[in-house]
Amino acid sequence: MDATRAEICATAVADGFRGDGEILVSCFGIVPSVGARLAKLCFEPDLLLTDGIASLVENVLPVSGETPAAVVEGWLPFRSVFDLVWGGRRHVMMVASQIDRFGNQNFACIGSHAKPTAQLLGMRGAPGNTISHRTSYWVPNHSPQVFVPRVDVVSGLGYDRAGALGRQSARFHDLRRVISNLGVFDFATPDHGMRLASVHPGVSVEQVVKQTGFELAIPKNVPETRLPSRAELASIRERIDPEGLLNKEVRA
Amino acid sequence: MGAPRAARRAARSEPQASEVIEMDKRCTETEAVAELCSGMTIGIGGWGSRRKPMSLVREILRSPLRDLTVVSYGGPDVGLLCKAGKIRRLIYGFVSLDSIPLEPHFRAARQAGAIPEVRELDEGMLQWGLYAAALRLPFLPTRAGLGTSVMDINPELRTVRSPYADGEELVAMPALPLDVAFVHMNRADARGNAQFLGPDPYFDDLFCMAAKRRFVSCEKIVETKDLLAEGSVHTLRINRSMVDGVIEAPGGAHFTECPPDYGRDEAFQREYAASAKDEESWARFRAEWLGVPESEYQAKLRARRAG
Numbered sequence: 263m264d265a266t267r268a269e270i271c272a273t274a275v276a277d278g279f280r281g282d283g284e285i286l287v288s289c290f291g292i293v294p295s296v297g298a299r300l301a302k303l304c305f306e307p308d309l310l311l312t313d314g315i316a317s318l319v320e321n322v323l324p325v326s327g328e329t330p331a332a333v334v335e336g337w338l339p340f341r342s343v344f345d346l347v348w349g350g351r352r353h354v355m356m357v358a359s360q361i362d363r364f365g366n367q368n369f370a371c372i373g374s375h376a377k378p379t380a381q382l383l384g385m386r387g388a389p390g391n392t393i394s395h396r397t398s399y400w401v402p403n404h405s406p407q408v409f410v411p412r413v414d415v416v417s418g419l420g421y422d423r424a425g426a427l428g429r430q431s432a433r434f435h436d437l438r439r440v441i442s443n444l445g446v447f448d449f450a451t452p453d454h455g456m457r458l459a460s461v462h463p464g465v466s467v468e469q470v471v472k473q474t475g476f477e478l479a480i481p482k483n484v485p486e487t488r489l490p491s492r493a494e495l496a497s498i499r500e501r502i503d504p505e506g507l508l509n510k511e512v513r514a
Numbered sequence: 515m516g517a518p519r520a521a522r523r524a525a526r527s528e529p530q531a532s533e534v535i536e537m538d539k540r541c542t543e544t545e546a547v548a549e550l551c552s553g554m555t556i557g558i559g560g561w562g563s564r565r566k567p568m569s570l571v572r573e574i575l576r577s578p579l580r581d582l583t584v585v586s587y588g589g590p591d592v593g594l595l596c597k598a599g600k601i602r603r604l605i606y607g608f609v610s611l612d613s614i615p616l617e618p619h620f621r622a623a624r625q626a627g628a629i630p631e632v633r634e635l636d637e638g639m640l641q642w643g644l645y646a647a648a649l650r651l652p653f654l655p656t657r658a659g660l661g662t663s664v665m666d667i668n669p670e671l672r673t674v675r676s677p678y679a680d681g682e683e684l685v686a687m688p689a690l691p692l693d694v695a696f697v698h699m700n701r702a703d704a705r706g707n708a709q710f711l712g713p714d715p716y717f718d719d720l721f722c723m724a725a726k727r728r729f730v731s732c733e734k735i736v737e738t739k740d741l742l743a744e745g746s747v748h749t750l751r752i753n754r755s756m757v758d759g760v761i762e763a764p765g766g767a768h769f770t771e772c773p774p775d776y777g778r779d780e781a782f783q784r785e786y787a788a789s790a791k792d793e794e795s796w797a798r799f800r801a802e803w804l805g806v807p808e809s810e811y812q813a814k815l816r817a818r819r820a821g
Contacts, residue, residue: 377627390658
């Protein structure tokens with residue numbers, strides 16, 4: 263029973279929620295959604311998840327296959343989400359169309375904001391999220407076009423810009439991890455520059471470096487991202503994503 | 515509505531048992547939109563492709579109005595008004611069709627640089643601006659936006675320092691006062707008490723509170739005593755002090771969703787999205803669906819469903 267690359271990514275996502283406790287986890291993308299559910303099922307039972315509409319749901323709803331009835335445990339319309347965001351009891355995993363060395367993220371548009379060459383999602387809640395609570399990013403297609411020296415527009419706040427705001431304003435800024443189809447990255451360096459934390463099995467450090475448009479901090483020994491346990495893999499395949507949707511999101 | 519109109523309406527409604535004449539705020543989309551002037555600031559309720567006052571948006575499309583400032587958690591309302599060249603300034607948190615992540619007409623307008631003044635905000639900042647206007651405050655403080663491009667693309671934004679010991683510097687999100695607000699609800703009575711029966715009130719109450727003139731379209735007008743027949747008291751988010759006009763507009767949110775009355779018309783939304791492909795597709799869509807009065811729009815929809 264070999265884990266697929268997407269399943270390894272989802273497991274890395276789940277590991278990113280370890281220790282989060284009783285906070286809301288919000289995810290964009292299939293792999294992050296699988297990862298959050300995996301964390302809740304296997305080692306973070308107190309996480310709060312929504313049905314994607316306006317309810318907090320106590321049971322873990324699958325991302326594919328037959329959906330059991332939701333056990334609703336709370337009401338969370340958008341204005342309550344905003345309150346919760348600014349109150350900080352949340353860990354969000356957003357996507358990044360561009361991300362730089364300090365974790366400045368762009369999913370708003372490519373080119374100038376006045377007349378973009380490609381309008382993307384827009385700012386959405388990224389500015390408020392990143393200055394208010396834990397934030398991680400998911401990149402299903404690691405390339406120099408995504409990992410760029412400089413993002414065109416800053417929707418999510420990175421460490422350098424947060425630092426420039428001063429300790430007081432940036433005290434809730436907390437970028438955790440970037441997980442891509444090639445590896446796991448964090449900001450555990452003296453200047454909070456992005457560091458390669460692990461490469462997924464089958465990926466070389468050289469490959470990651472080649473696909474990254476800025477200089478990554480590379481430790482002497484780069485570990486491999488861990489494989490899901492047998493129980494975790496069973497959870498993904500039997501309970502969370504029986505149709506294997508996540509494998510369509512990641513080109514290994 | 516001024517006193518004469520209200521009186522006219524009251525006279526038209528059912529005779530009351532008592533001699534007291536109650537305010538009747540019922541009106542039509544045409545009457546509501548006739549109150550607008552070019553250059554006004556219009557707030558549109560709902561969220562993305564959810565419970566949008568589309569019959570009112572379609573009425574604006576039929577009007578000669580232009581140079582509008584539009585404030586919205588945008589969906590096809592913003593896409594259509596962009597495409598029709600009605601918007602001078604757009605103040606928004608996002609523009610999405612939900613099941614289609616990016617509004618195609620909005621995307622085209624942005625990439626063509628066709629919206630003269632673009633004021634993109636963090637989603638929460640938009641709520642804060644409406645809330646400040648609702649409370650008649652000049653601004654409300656927030657951390658959202660600090661350090662990001664939001665500060666550059668909104669040159670009017672200023673920061674403010676806490677006067678207390680913490681001395682923290684925050685964004686002073688300015689109030690977003692509206693000339694007119696349009697929202698679509700599931701039920702309302704003739705006096706403007708309005709009810710959402712779906713999962714989320716969005717920010718429709720704030721849109722109403724931030725505006726000088728407030729129009730609620732609804733799926734069905736009911737007697738006041740029947741307002742609790744379908745939902746709890748908590749669903750009566752909008753009371754009549756927040757409303758000037760009530761429009762009975764069954765199907766008025768189409769093609770956006772309006773649960774539990776109806777879901778999103780995904781097939782229709784796909785056709786709408788495809789009309790952004792080229793001018794010919796747009797002309798066809800416009801002639802068929804926007805060049806007709808609302809009654810005909812709804813009749814065509816019924817025929818389409820039957821056929």
